[in-house]
Amino acid sequence: MKFLHSADWQLGKPYGRFEPDIRAVLTEARFDAIDTLGKAAVELGIVHILVAGDIFDNEGPEDRTIVQAVSRMGRHNVKWWLLPGNHDFARNGGLWNRVRQRAEDGITILSDATPYEIDSGIWLLPAPLVHRHNLEDPTAQFDGMETPGATLRIGLAHGSIRDFGSQGETKNQIAPDRVRRSRLDYLALGDWHGVLKVDQRTWYAGTPETDRFQRDEPGHALVVDLATGREPEVTPLRTGRFIWLRREWLVNDLAAFDAENDRLLAAVDPAVVLLQLTLSGITGLSDRIAMLRHLEDDLAHRLRYLDVRADNLVGRPSDDDLATLAVEGMLGAAAAKLAAGIDAEGQDATLAKRALERLFVEYSREERP
Structure with missing residues (x-):
């Protein structure tokens, strides 16, 4: 199967260092990236878009931010799988209940560590963050997840596969050999804001719209082609405007x-x-x-x-x-x-x-x- 791997949308990011006109256009570009992802998926014949955390920049976004996110996703005939990250963690009665009240059929919020069979024999294993900073490896629970008849196991998580120092989160540490430990065919990660290959089966997609003076490349998503018995084919897809x-x-x-x-x-x-x-x-x-x-x-x-x-x-x-x-x-x-x-x-x-x-x-x- 093919799917799109995205992460770190951080909708509602304030861009406080900029003047109002710049803030407005950068904010709108992040919503536009949702449309870019949806259109690309349809053009490529892709059904599933996996978003590895930090869909929102904080746990209390304005109503407009939530409505824009949901309505933009609803424009496209694809299935969106949304994982809470450290900026938008899954606390009881919080942000994600507000999103559920507005979400349409094509949007699934992965606020519980429960595997989903997203296609015949293809299982998605989510590791939602329930706190901003977790001391335990959020992906350790993959080891015990049952996936009957699985031909492909895809992990979805948000955290640091290694210490990124001052340019990335140092909490929510993920074992570098998680793919081997949990018998995964692919591990889709969020938290690092650029495309990063950890190994052949472990990737960060980065943010779809670049948001800092850190790298020259515009934002990307990853087109992932999986099949039993071979390594994934992973292709960066440009999504960023700025x-x-x-x-x-x-x-x-x-x-x-x-x-x-x-x-x-x-x-x-x-x-x-x-x-x-x-x-x-x-x-x-x-x-x-x-x-x-x-x-x-x-x-x-x-x-x-x-x-x-x-x-x-x-x-x-x-x-x-x-x-x-x-x-x-x-x-x-x-x-x-x-x-x-x-x-x-x-x-x-x-x-x-x-x-x-x-x-x-x-x-x-x-x-x-």
Whole structure:
């Protein structure tokens, strides 16, 4: 059989760091990903979509979030299997009762560790989380699950197959050899937000819509083709709309900056790019100001979002810069003193650099006769 493996939708994610217009479009993209999954399944002749936890970003989403999720899933002639994760764990009387009140026939909430025969001889073994952080391996119960006449056993879980450090949950640890221990043909996991192959039969699908500056690839789901007696065929399927990029540009003059800018715009669709840009290098003060102005006045308007980090881009005043200020009397004397201070080490040099840049910026803004 073929099925789609997805996870970590995190519907209702607040995106608090962004302005309201950006928050709105990123929020809507997560709902749109449901339609993308449903349409892809129908086109591929797939009946089942397994979602390995964190369908919602928290256990108390707004009613609109629940209604949008249920209605989007209901548009498509597929079966949705939803597993509670650590963000939306299955506590009594909580979120999932609210979802059940609105869910249609094609949606099954796997809030109990009960196996389901989803097709003849094909069993789904769920490991829902009942707390945000569980000390026990949530998949240990797979060992004792009875699946009469099973030709395929598919595990569905949410947690860390290994310690992901600061970029993933460190609770809800799953045994790395769970497939062997529990005689699984495939283990569909959620929690890690990118596609990750643990072994041939154990995969993370990642989030269908990327949500952080962590990787360049857009969101994916996995098309899984299972058959008795052979290893799974797993194919990533692009589902994400937005691309979150991290870039570091080493630029020592305006020409190098322009070249990097041109390369970026030639490689992407700016309207779907969120960029975290770090600038470093030693350049002329006037060039540094020109670079930052270009980013603020042009690139920021082309991209969906731009976050510039320029603390390591040192703007040293050129002889021409200093000569321009030197004729300004006390202003020129202050510029010369600050320029000398830049060569010193420590906090004073940093303050001198910023003060001289501000002095030059304000001077440049004045209308000259």
